[in-house]
Amino acid sequence: MDETPIVDVHTHLFDESFGGLLLWGIDELLTYHYLVAEVMRYTDMPYEKFWNMTKKEQADFIWKTLFLERSPISESNRGVLTVLKELGLELSTKNLDSYREFFKGLKIGDYIDMVFDKAHIKYVVMTNDPFVDEERKVWKKGHKADSRFKSALRIDPLLVKWPSAYLKLKEWGYDVSEKLTEKTLKEIKRFLNDWIDNMDPVYMAASLPPTLAIPSDTETSLIVENAIVEVSKERDVPFAMMIGAKKLTNPELQLAGDSVGKANIESLEYLARNYPHNKFIVTMLSRENQHELVVTARKFRNLHVFGCWWFLNNPSIIEEMTRERMEMLGLSFTPQHSDARVLDQLIYKWKHSKEIIKKVLVEKYSQIIDSGWELDEKEISRDVKILFGGEFEEFLKRDF
Ligand code: RAT
Ligand code: ZN
8 A cells, every 4th residue: 555656636736836826834734724723612812813813823823722732633633743753853842943944944846756755646636726816827827737736627616606706707708697598508618618628627626515406496506417517528527526515604714614514415316317428526525425425326337436525534434434435336436535735734644544544455355355265465456556546547537
């Protein structure tokens, strides 16, 4: 497992040419939104005061509150410690400024190499959102691609914020109206095609709410069925659906304020059944959805399940989900993605997940060996390759 290069199918990382969009270093690690949500539980500080602090001040506050005044045992806190340890830093000093010194001495290009090497990553899939101006600019002006960073066309606003997204499309020269007329749907398809040309994405993706209902007369459903699905099939670019994120349950927490809700599996069943020649890549956020998601994947081979997403990315739940998936899908899924927003997180997210996947795999192998089945190293290494990107690439039918 440690020798197998990993395909990380969903991250929020960028290659060097995206400049400031690529986050890295100790202050970014400490201000990761998972830790922001946790620190706010231990303080009466007005949210606004926290958001008005500089990044360094926020990081100082989080370090003091979560790491010094109590023990950093939560998964996101432990993650920071794993990164520092793997980089060879001395944890016993608990000296934040000395860690900052280490990062100051690094050049980003070399550091990308170092992190990819330590985490043993073959490539990561980015999240590329044409609705983000800073990112749009990079795509428009052209950039030097790095083959270790593949693109993914992220289109949330189109699907969940149509009443404002259409104004943007209009501004960019697409002849659309708020009403989803035939002309407007045609223009949405033109928009998607243009960005597929620009980005050559591995897939198109959106994070969708637990209330997702397809088919229905909602804008989301109409756009999925009358634009996304068509373009996805024509261009052979799968549609990745991340279902179950409830946006801004606490708006004061900003990005850290999103929550989870159980979704209705029938929307997915409907899409997989009615569009058998389309490919859907799916992860769901609610633990309560996991069993039915696996069952649905057994019914539809045009459905690829991936990752233990966000609030599920904790050892106890990863273990349960990995076991559940292996027991019903064998090796025909992708057990994990990192969702890293900070480059350095690749190190801990993969180290922690691999420990668990390894444990489950050893258990499953032991059971078949007990029945008299024989396994050699080559077969095990083949299986691990399947889990860490092989099955994903096979599903895409694309070689990278
Ligand atoms: O896990 C996360 O970091 C979330 O904030 C989301 O970004 C989620 O992964 C997403 O892609 O929407
Ligand atoms: Zn994500």
